[in-house]
Amino acid sequence: MFIYFLIKFRIGKVRNVMGLRVTGIILLLLSIAIIPLLIYGVGVPWHAIKVFAADVALLTILLVILLAMNGLLFVFMSFRQNNMKIPIGKP
């Protein structure tokens, strides 16, 4: 998904700038909240999850990285697209 949107951004095909920005912020917030939510839900500290369920911890970290990367890209894309807009009527 990250690569797909990166290519889309490169060729300037992004239309809904506001939607992109909101999605980016939501993904960023999700990436920040996912580990605290897991800790709260399971009721054990992160270190315990890392040693007692090492595979779950690794998958969670990968998920956080992907969410954060996509979130940052979306927010970055939305701001860049805004700057690239040419005002209508200008020669």
Place this chain on the structure above:
Amino acid sequence: MFAPLDMQNSAADSESAYRKGYLTGYQSWIGFPRKSSITYDDSGAPYGYISASAEDMIKYIKFISQQSSNNLISDQNMKLYLSPLIQTSENRYYGFGLRITNPDSINKMIWHSGSTPDSRSEMFFMPDTGWGGVILTNKNHFLEEVALATLKESIMNILNGEEPVAVTPLTSMIQLVSIIILCIFNSL
């Protein structure tokens, strides 16, 4: 500490444990065992890091079964040691370091389980039948711990002349769902 019960292969600190032959176990990665690199937790005795051999655990079960007299604690204190103290659920109690299930019935069971990141154990004793047992394993995962409780229950059912509990196969659903989400994120 273990000498009065003649538990010669038991240890509660890393130095003694490694000297007596303690080996690290396996962590489960999506159901597959992988040699653990986690070292013995020297301060972990209160939550699981007491190592012992099966023979030593049998000596401990014989001790709580009171089949023979011991010079460690009096009968009165032994009775207190094996009595329920705090109710934790409908039929389950916690005593002085031991769990007690169905205390006032013929199905009374004195037991405890414990785990480290790479091992899991179950110990149980049923006073009415005199049966007791210990299961020591060298692999663990937080989401697979219920499997050993099922094994214990099945052993008890067989001892009581009943059918063993139906075992549900291990599927590692949480990990598989996480992998699918990650794949979707990467491939869309």
